[in-house]
Amino acid sequence: MTEYALEVSEAEIRRYRMMADRARTLEGGIWRSAGIVPGATVADIGCGPAAVAVQVAAVVGPEGRVIGVEPDGSARAAARQLIADSGAGNIELREGTGTDTGLEPGSVDVALMRHVLAHNGGHEQAIVDHLASLVRPGGAVYLVDVDGTALRVLDADPELADLHERYVELHRRRGNDLQVGLKLRQLLERAGLDVELHEGRYLIAAMPPGVRPPSWAARESLLGAGLAVEDDVRRWEAAFDRMDAAPARPTTFAPFFVGVGRRR
Numbered sequence: 001m002t003e004y005a006l007e008v009s010e011a012e013i014r015r016y017r018m019m020a021d022r023a024r025t026l027e028g029g030i031w032r033s034a035g036i037v038p039g040a041t042v043a044d045i046g047c048g049p050a051a052v053a054v055q056v057a058a059v060v061g062p063e064g065r066v067i068g069v070e071p072d073g074s075a076r077a078a079a080r081q082l083i084a085d086s087g088a089g090n091i092e093l094r095e096g097t098g099t100d101t102g103l104e105p106g107s108v109d110v111a112l113m114r115h116v117l118a119h120n121g122g123h124e125q126a127i128v129d130h131l132a133s134l135v136r137p138g139g140a141v142y143l144v145d146v147d148g149t150a151l152r153v154l155d156a157d158p159e160l161a162d163l164h165e166r167y168v169e170l171h172r173r174r175g176n177d178l179q180v181g182l183k184l185r186q187l188l189e190r191a192g193l194d195v196e197l198h199e200g201r202y203l204i205a206a207m208p209p210g211v212r213p214p215s216w217a218a219r220e221s222l223l224g225a226g227l228a229v230e231d232d233v234r235r236w237e238a239a240f241d242r243m244d245a246a247p248a249r250p251t252t253f254a255p256f257f258v259g260v261g262r263r264r
Contacts (some may be wrong), residue, residue, distance in 0.1 A: 011212045013049050015077055020051035021202065023114070023144070024059070027258065030197065031059060034140040034260045039063040040109040043134055045127075046070060046116035046227060047096055048081035050091065056112070057088040067103065069096040085147075105133045112179030114144040115256075117187075121175035124183075125190055132191040135263045141193060143259040147200075148178030148214075152253040154206070159209035166227045167215035173225060193261030200257045206249040209259035212240060213252070 018260060026029070036042055038061045047068035050108075057066045068091060070076050085093050096102045097118060098113065103226045111131040117124045131236045147167060153160075171178050180187075185198040216236065222228040243250055 011210060013051070013059050014080070014208075014218045015211050015213075015217075016049055017082075018023050018049040018162045018208070020055045023052060024203070025038070026201070027144075028205075028259065030164055030258060031056075031142075033196070034142045036060065036112075036142070037064075041065045041107070042066070042110045042112055043067045043069060043095055043101065043103055043108045045101055045113045045131060047079060047093075047094075048072075050093070052114055053079070053091055054086045054088055056083060057086075057091050060090065060092045062092060064249055065166075066091045067108070068093045069101045069103070071095065071097045073117060078138045087096050087110055098121060101130065101134065103134050108134050108138045108204050109136060110142055111135050111139070112142045112158055115146065117145045117180045118142065118148060118171070118178050121171075121177055124177065124180060124187055128187040128191045132188075132193055132261070133261060135231045139263050141188060141191070141198070141261045141263075143184050143188070143261075145181040145257055146178065146185065147181050147252060147255045147257070151213075153213075154251040154253070157243050159239035162232075163215045163236050164213070167218055168221055170218060170222055170225055170227055174179040179256070184257055185200045188261030191261065194264055195259065196261040197258060198211050199254060203252070205252055205254075207243075207248070207252050209244040214230030216240065 036056060036059055041061045042056050042060060044066060046052045047070045050068050053066050053068045062065050068079060078188060079093055098116060111134045120127060135141060168178060185195050219233050
């Protein structure tokens with residue numbers, strides 16, 4: 001699989017938790033229709049620090065079960081801590097990838113994957129095919145991903161203008177598709193699923209102080225790829241610090257897409 005670009009950090013975990021809270025609020029109706037309901041078994045593939053898994057665990061309740069699958073050791077360590085802090089006793093954490101989860105075929109009600117496909121260029125269809133194999137007849141694959149080329153931030157510090165451009169270039173060089181959210185219907189159909197939903201939304205939100213975008217979490221990858229030098233990182237960090245101290249909060253406009261496919 002493609003190397004993941006985003007470093008797990010306290011700032012990144014805060015962003016994940018904020019996104020998870022909003023996902024439960026904004027997508028609650030879709031969760032229910034897909035089968036994320038009390039008593040369900042849900043696999044969260046590429047769960048990262050388990051921010052969404054914790055929210056799903058609260059929905060499925062003590063009679064339900066959440067299986068978090070994550071390949072990165074540092075993300076699993078963060079997930080274990082977040083799960084412990086949440087008190088959720090119905091989450092199991094496993095090591096695995098999007099094409100090799102280690103889960104039994106037909107063993108879950110919903111296979112969930114959020115913001116992972118854009119980081120796995122060339123493997124998107126293989127991943128969705130594997131997810132489709134995990135769900136029981138009548139179960140669903142639930143995908144969320146982005147059009148990362150269309151992200152906009154109002155009132156951002158001008159010194160950050162090149163950060164996102166370089167982040168997009170990093171993904172291009174890695175063969176990743178930052179517009180994969182547009183293709184969720186195709187991926188689900190090619191996996192043999194009946195597509196019940198493919199819709200796009202725009203998340204419009206003020207960026208809280210201390211929260212950083214994915215491009216900042218990828219700074220070590222940018223350095224490693226020769227797309228940034230240490231002076232760039234210091235310049236960007238100073239810009240974020242200025243934004244944190246500014247009375248007017250910058251507003252993020254982030255397009256994302258939800259796709260739900262049902263197994264016959």
